[in-house]
Amino acid sequence: MLFARFHQVTKGLMKTYLGDVYSVNWIEDSDARHSLTGETLQQQFKRVLVETNTSHVKEFGDKSIGRISLSQFQGSKTYNKTYDGKVVITDAVASGDVPIAIAYKRLNTHQTEEQKFVNQFKYEELLRARNFLINSVKHLIRELEVKFVSVDSIWSDKKELTNHDCYTDLIHQFDNHCFDLSTHPFALRFLYVFVNICETLENRNLGNVHIIENWISR
Structure with missing residues (x-):
């Protein structure tokens, strides 16, 4: 099961989630490196795997690429910047719950009466479909x-x-x-x-x- 986080809001309404916990951890890990030339893809995978406890992360495909330097995939430039530390994830949502989470968040946004009626109907429709499935x-x-x-x-x-x-x-x-x-x-x-x-x-x-x-x- 994947857990999604970070969401896109357009005109006050939540549209979608932009990534899962593993991908966000992976990006943050790369951002924390001054240089990507001294570490392999496999080394980074193992470290991010430990940090990701909301999904069952697996390797697949040609695993031999794990021996290649990160810089071959993400660039070899060095960065002179201060990293503020890992962001604590508090808004992760299970992938199967994303549609209903988006519908619920839309109910709590500023909207017209017509929008409120439509969003309430969509939210209740998702609840009915979920109960029917169970x-x-x-x-x-x-x-x-x-x-x-x-x-x-x-x-x-x-x-x-x-x-x-x-x-x-x-x-x-x-x-x-x-x-x-x-x-x-x-x-x-x-x-x-x-x-x-x-x-x-x-x-x-x-x-x-x-x-x-x-x-x-x-």
Whole structure:
């Protein structure tokens, strides 16, 4: 899960968040260096990783570039400036909560009665959609309780994913028939439920994943 911070305000209304905690920590770390020639990309990554405790930062791609000097990516000029120290992050918002956080902040800005009505409607609409999503996932789990397993184990466990085919099929069905994951970031918070379902089905040999797919597509 990513946490966003720093937001853009245009004409008194909050528009979007401009970065996540890791990227802001990374920029601030570079700003604190008098010179970027004496440190590698990997060394900086490890230091910023320690400072980022709101998301699970991972490396990917060609890791061999980690041996290259930072100056190859950010320039070799030296800076004669005073760094005031690390900014304490107090406004970070979980990525899945960004749309509702923006809508809420807009309610507390100076606006016309018409703007207030529109923004109130949008905020309440997001709340309704969120509640509908939560109830839909819980309903799916209750269906499983009758047939297979307990609600508590599916809702609270954090199993390791090994049954990738099952998981991919379920996510595809959920994305097509329930919530478009690309436009409902809050839904990503519940993907672990599908991991638990697939691992339970696999471990207990309780039947075919198509049983669950059929329920989702109804």
